[in-house]
Amino acid sequence: MSLDSDTEADILENVEEVMDNLLKELQDLYSYRDLFFENHSIDLAVEKNKRVEEKKEVLVEKFESIDADTQIPEVLRAKFLYMKGRCYNISPTYDARATQCLSKAVKLCPALIDAWNELGESYWKNMNVKEAKSSFEGALKHERNRLSLRCLSIILRQENSDKKRSEAHAAIMKSVDLAKEAVSQDIKDGVSWSVLGNAYLCQFFMVAQDPATLKLCMSAYKQASLDPIAKGQPDLYYNKGIALKYSEIYDEALFNFEYASRLDPPWQPPKQERMRLVTFLNAAHSLVRTRGKLKAKKLATMVQAIDKKMLGVYGEGLHAFAGRREVALEHTRLDALEDGPNEARVILGKVVGSIHNDNAVPFTFALIDESMECVLVTVYNWADGRGAIIGDCVTIPEPLMRTHKYEAEDVSFDFKSIRINNPLLLLVNGKRVARNQFACTRVTSTYEIH
Structure with a gap:
């Protein structure tokens, strides 16, 4: 008997049927993982990975009972190795067996896009960004596809974060642009929408702090949540929580961090981020309520020392903000401010205290004026080591006011705040903040490829 006939004799009977059955089981395994919370209570989140691993091992056994080199015909071998590698790769942690199978698959069939993408994800889990990027680019050489596009979008941001x-x-x-193209490939794919939201969030902080960009970010996350697969991923809620925190919508940020933790109890970043936010909010509430814990006599002395000369350039002439027509600014007391924009108004007050923030973002202090009203002021993009100190006179044109009120077991707050995106608009002791004190905000978001 010839070698060829020996080889043919080893080929599985009904090999295509076997492959179809394995593919169906593989698809069912991924559906079980991706739609876990569509079919199970969130209280079972802690069991999710264990249950997926148990199902994975059953399928792995079936794949490993077949010798790809002898029992699978060459024309189907790359597909079989891809399926086997994808089975290994379902785990959230790196599995070297996945890389081995997938590397063989792309060598046998360089046009197998799914194998390139799966290989990229496998390398990513092993923190091998260079090879991951090369794999996704390898897939794009054959076809523009949403998975490669969105993964490269993530890699580009991470490569340039520092x-x-x-x-x-x-x-x-x-x-x-890559994330947008990924969305355009399938507008119902929520994971692509989630990646686009992250890209917009990064653009908002790293390119230009245009409120329209932040709106696009939140809109993308909203679209992502319509997809049953994306809405079951903790990453979506964690990243959305980051966006909400920087938008100073604190109650919703707390909810999203908490929900991310419930979806993946062992994952620490949402818990840590929520804890940091709770600490900040409790400190903010206390700082405003106690007016910096300064004694009444000292407060009175500080307020009496407020000199309208400290209005500086804002005390006279016309001024234009955000491209609007020039207006004269009216000096307004803190207790007369309204929630939302206070156009054509300027406030002047004394700093009574500040909050130390490990990230230095935002620089946060409390301000008081002759009304004895105390408000929180959050300033973004103020260089680390810069800022106002107790006793400084701060002038803020057209303050954007927001009331924050929330109560939960571990956090309770009720205060008003003024947000400043551009510190160069401020006057400290009558002088404009210098340009060398401007620094762009660094924002961290986490996305795990699935």
Whole structure:
């Protein structure tokens, strides 16, 4: 008997049927994982990975009972190895067997896009960003596809997260474009929408703090939540929580961090981020309520020392903000401010205390004026080590006021705050903040490829 006939004799009977059955079981396994919370209570989240692993091992046994080199015909071998590698790769942690199978698959069939993408995800789990990027680019050489596009979008942002704003600009915008293209490939794919939301969030902080960009970010997350697969992923809620925190919608941020934790109890970042936010909010509430814990006599002395000369350039002439027509600013007391924009108004007060923030973002202090009203002021993009100190006189044109009120077991707050995106608009002791004190905000978001 010839070698060829020996080889043919080893080929599985009904091999295509066997492959179809394995593919169906593989698809069912991924559906079980991706739609877990569509079919199970969130209280079972702690069991999810264990249950997926148990089902994985059953299927792994079936794959490993077949010798790809002898029992699978060459024409189907790449597909079989891809399926086997994808089975190994369902785990959240790196499995070297996945890389081995998938590497063989792309060598046998370089046009097998799914194998390239799966290989990229496998490398990613092993923190091998260079090879992951190469794999996704390998897939794109054959076809523009949403998985490669959105994964490259993520990689581009991460590669440029530590670069200067000017250096990162082009890469961040390319990241947004890749994510947009991924969405355009399938507008119902919520994971692509989630990645686009992250790209917009990065653009908001790293390129230009345009409120319209933040709206696009939140809109993308909203679209993502319509997809049953995306809405079951903790990453969506964690990243949305980050966006809400920087939007100062604190109650919703707390909810999203908590929900992310419930979806993946062992995952620490949502718990840590929520804890940091709770600490900040409790400190903010206390700082405003106690007016910096300064004694009444000292407060009275500080308030009496407020000199309208400290209105500086805002005390006279016309001023234009956000491209609107020039207006004269009216000096307004803190207790007369309204929630929302206070156009054509300027406030002047004394700093009574500040909050130490490990991230230095935002720089946060409490301000009081002759009305004895105390408000929180959050300033973004103020260089680390800069800021106002107790006793400084701060002038803020057209303050944007918001009332924050919330109560839960571990956090209770009720205070008003004024948000400043551009510190260069401020006057400290009558002088404009210098340009060298401006620094772009660094924002961290976490996305795990699935």
